[in-house]
Amino acid sequence: MSIAxxxxxxxxxSLSFLQGVKDCIPTLLGYVCVGFAAGIVGASSGVxxxxxxxxxxxxxxxxxxxxxxxxxxxxxxxxxxxxxxxIVNARHLLLSASLAPYFSKYSLWKNIGIGVLLTDESFxxxxxxxxxxxxVSDRWMNGLNITAYLAWIASCVxxxxxxxxxxxxxxxxxxxxxxxMFLALLISQLQSVHTSKLKHRLLLVLCMAVLxxxxxxxxPSHIAVIVATMITATIGVLTDK
Amino acid sequence: MNINPHVLYIIIGAMIVTAIPRIIxxxxxQRLALPKPVLQWLSYIPICxxxxxxxxxxxxxxxxxxxxxxxxxxAVFPTLVTALWSKNLLATVVVGIVSMAVVRLxxxx
Numbered sequence: 001m002s003i004a005x006x007x008x009x010x011x012x013x014s015l016s017f018l019q020g021v022k023d024c025i026p027t028l029l030g031y032v033c034v035g036f037a038a039g040i041v042g043a044s045s046g047v048x049x050x051x052x053x054x055x056x057x058x059x060x061x062x063x064x065x066x067x068x069x070x071x072x073x074x075x076x077x078x079x080x081x082x083x084x085x086x087i088v089n090a091r092h093l094l095l096s097a098s099l100a101p102y103f104s105k106y107s108l109w110k111n112i113g114i115g116v117l118l119t120d121e122s123f124x125x126x127x128x129x130x131x132x133x134x135x136v137s138d139r140w141m142n143g144l145n146i147t148a149y150l151a152w153i154a155s156c157v158x159x160x161x162x163x164x165x166x167x168x169x170x171x172x173x174x175x176x177x178x179x180x181m182f183l184a185l186l187i188s189q190l191q192s193v194h195t196s197k198l199k200h201r202l203l204l205v206l207c208m209a210v211l212x213x214x215x216x217x218x219x220p221s222h223i224a225v226i227v228a229t230m231i232t233a234t235i236g237v238l239t240d241k
Numbered sequence: 242m243n244i245n246p247h248v249l250y251i252i253i254g255a256m257i258v259t260a261i262p263r264i265i266x267x268x269x270x271q272r273l274a275l276p277k278p279v280l281q282w283l284s285y286i287p288i289c290x291x292x293x294x295x296x297x298x299x300x301x302x303x304x305x306x307x308x309x310x311x312x313x314x315x316a317v318f319p320t321l322v323t324a325l326w327s328k329n330l331l332a333t334v335v336v337g338i339v340s341m342a343v344v345r346l347x348x349x350x
Contacts, residue, residue: 026330033338051248058256068255078251086258091290096266098286104271115267116260120294127287173341179298179313180320180337186291187324187333201288208292216300216307225293229286236285237278 015135020143023129024151027121031148032155033177038065039159040166045073049160056156060117060149062178063222064088065156088222094229095123102130106138114138117145120178124185131192200240208232312348316340 013019035056042052047069055065064085071081096115103111122144126136186205193201208228215224275283299317301310320337327333 030334048243050244055252058252059259061259081251082254082258085255089259090262092262094286096263098283100267100270108271111267111271112264115264118263173338176316176337176341177334179295180334182291182294183320184324184330184333189288205292208289209296212296216302221297225297228293229289232289233282233285237282
């Protein structure tokens with residue numbers, strides 16, 4: 001009985017809301033840097049601070065916000081801006097699908113709540129935890145997602161306010177926070193793969209890298225990301241014994 | 242501190258199209274048990290997508306060709322070494338930002 005309750009106690013801790021908040025902390029610098037850059041770009045595109053706040057709270061998508069601001073600056077038609085935003089974010093279909101099976105035991109509303117706040121980074125932290133043999137829960141995921149969400153809005157607004165003084169955020173290398181984080185998440189995934197499977201996974205990485213090149217010729221890069229991922233995941237299933 | 246109605250409509254439209262791809266799989270898979278090969282396929286998504294997102298930043302598409310972004314390529318190396326060596330997300334991001342800032346400082350004049 002005491003062992004059982006102790007076990008459930010430790011299990012509970014690693015799945016708590018607070019642990020989700022803690023597990024978000026290493027990614028916060030990435031959100032702050034990119035949100036900051038997004039706010040600055042917004043301000044220099046003539047988007048007001050209130051609009052930046054609203055955009056970060058409702059759209060909540062880094063790459064899309066950059067593109068939306070630059071398209072608003074050149075007065076693109078709303079339908080084109082919205083369609084572009086959709087294409088840039090369509091990869092979330094794959095991220096959500098990859099994570100959703102771990103949350104199927106929770107209610108529909110809890111699933112919607114988790115899905116609506118999912119980002120590349122929160123997906124990265126969750127899939128990293130799973131790859132290392134850990135478990136995920138609704139509370140843990142909400143702690144992770146909500147922390148990231150609030151940090152994102154705050155950084156975008158701060159960038160929007162400071163954007164009146166700084167016009168070129170790229171000088172500070174802030175935009176590279178995102179690729180650096182993706183690289184760290186990729187390496188972390190590979191490091192948690194069992195040695196017997198590592199060669200197979202490295203071949204998939206190579207396959208992805210090679211596929212991205214010709215695909216980027218033919219289709220916009222955001223579509224290349226989706227197509228290359230779908231092809232390589234299929235190759236992965238066919239070649240794994 | 243004002244919100245242009247035109248911008249507001251665009252933001253609401255963008256909110257709908259960014260929420261849909263995030264929510265749909267959670268709604269569909271909440272009541273649907275997937276066969277094993279599909280779950281296996283989904284398990285490859287993290288590795289594939291992170292490789293794709295790194296590559297997306299490395300490649301530049303011009304009018305006539307696709308080439309590598311030299312600045313990103315230079316900043317990727319110290320970042321990769323840090324990721325492999327430190328196994329620490331925060332350290333990797335810090336080294337990445339500093340590397341990129343240094344590369345831009347040296348090559349942008």
